[in-house]
Amino acid sequence: MTAPPTADPEGLARAYYDALDAGDYERLRGLLAPDFAQRRPDRTFEGRDRFVAFMRDERPMTDTTHAVDAVYPSGPGVAVRGRLLDADGDEVFAFVDVFDVSDGRLASLETYAGDGE
Template sequence: MTLSSRQIEATRAYYQSIDQDNYTKLTSLLTPEFTHQRSDQTLAGREQFVQFMRDERPVTDTTHVVESIYTDNNEVAVRGRLVQDGELLFEFVDIFSFDEDSMSGLQTYTQ
């Protein structure tokens, strides 16, 4: 399996982990220095990010619908939708940075 294939696999596992509340798996995908940047906040460090996803996000019973995935060097971009009970909450583009197989950063854009 190529590096980009492993990164795509890790990206799909990221969304599955969040949708299934599997925070052990989510933690295993991220480097300790993982940083998530989005328009309203920055979460610096794997532990802060996982804690937010587990305990602080406003809506937890959601599903990430991945529509397309693009790779370039050590980045993976995902275009998708976040839905709850079949209703669209918002569309997103996530750009993941990788350190080999582990995610080191994420920039999220929403619409």
């Protein structure tokens, strides 16, 4: 496995969205700590391999783009405010992702999502 391109929390968060939007699941896997966990309103993923498998094989929409509107890099982690856009560029939902960073990798992700209204 290759090392993440940067240990900078903002750089790691941006690389996460870039890898996810490009469908580059090996790069995504390399950004995440082995015990990575994501908690979101509808489910929780425990472990990097389970999370990557869901993103690669099971998510209902894969032709999407994450529009990052703001990054709040202060602290040991990073928060990102953005919107998930469908293939036509229409907003699916707004989100705030809060990443914890440890040893140069994304250690966990808490996702808050809504319809933006």
